[in-house]
Amino acid sequence: MIREAFFEAFGLLKALPLLWIGGLAIGAVSVGDILLGEAGPAFSGSLQLLSLLLFPFIIAGSYGIIREKNGDITTFLRYATGYYFRVMLPLIIIVFAALVTIFLVMIPMAIMGGTPTADMIFFIALGVTIPIMLLTYFYDCFAVFSDEKIVDSIRSSITIVLYQAWKVLLFIVVNCVVLGTLLFGLAFVWMGLLWEKMSEIAAMDPEVISTMSGEEVMALLGPDALFATAVILFIWALIATPFTLAFKAAFFQRLGEMPRYFMWVV
Numbered sequence: 001m002i003r004e005a006f007f008e009a010f011g012l013l014k015a016l017p018l019l020w021i022g023g024l025a026i027g028a029v030s031v032g033d034i035l036l037g038e039a040g041p042a043f044s045g046s047l048q049l050l051s052l053l054l055f056p057f058i059i060a061g062s063y064g065i066i067r068e069k070n071g072d073i074t075t076f077l078r079y080a081t082g083y084y085f086r087v088m089l090p091l092i093i094i095v096f097a098a099l100v101t102i103f104l105v106m107i108p109m110a111i112m113g114g115t116p117t118a119d120m121i122f123f124i125a126l127g128v129t130i131p132i133m134l135l136t137y138f139y140d141c142f143a144v145f146s147d148e149k150i151v152d153s154i155r156s157s158i159t160i161v162l163y164q165a166w167k168v169l170l171f172i173v174v175n176c177v178v179l180g181t182l183l184f185g186l187a188f189v190w191m192g193l194l195w196e197k198m199s200e201i202a203a204m205d206p207e208v209i210s211t212m213s214g215e216e217v218m219a220l221l222g223p224d225a226l227f228a229t230a231v232i233l234f235i236w237a238l239i240a241t242p243f244t245l246a247f248k249a250a251f252f253q254r255l256g257e258m259p260r261y262f263m264w265v266v
Helices: 002-015 017-039 041-068 073-082 084-111 118-135 139-145 150-163 165-193 195-202 206-211 214-221 223-252 260-265
Strands: none
Touching: 002 017, 002 165, 002 223, 017 041, 017 073, 017 223, 041 073, 041 084, 041 139, 041 223, 073 084, 084 118, 084 139, 084 150, 118 150, 118 165, 139 150, 139 223, 150 165, 165 195, 165 223, 195 214
């Protein structure tokens, strides 16, 4: 199932060129955040907010042309606008549920008089967020492919993830491995672009290098490092965004229908 979905994802990217528009948009916003973010935190925050608002538009439009098997721009825009809030609103509910859960977990600690450290809060947030993200992973697919409403899309995602847990986990692992491999390869390209300056830093005293912070190293690399990072991030977003959406859609369509008895239990 995963192998077939993997190869179908490449077929979708070839047959539906509009899928790449998501990568272009997210990549452009990411590059703007890196290159123009130094203008001030407010400007950087505005770009990050723009990407959050843009992503449901891209998801809905991309899934729409995959669903219709029609790469026409009108189909993309029709789904992107018509299903925007079906993708956005459940995401807001999911984020809110995660925050509330983290808060509820912290209450017993506060009652017992414990002072949570930053590391403890981080691991609590991680322990809460990851399961919620896994359970609601396919809510957007149900919203677009199955025309399900806000709460129904979340419920259906939880149901299918519980029923097909091992397949879903394996799919996520494969997807992460693919994206990680791509990022690892691009890291070598990044080092190649900055090879001369990195060689100069490598020739420095190791003790001096060990005491330097990441910001100090980037300062030594100069503006070229910022530009190289922006280029690499753009390439990664350009490829990773459409591939992930196409792979996820192809896998979702192969999961099949859930047994009715299981849906009633959930």
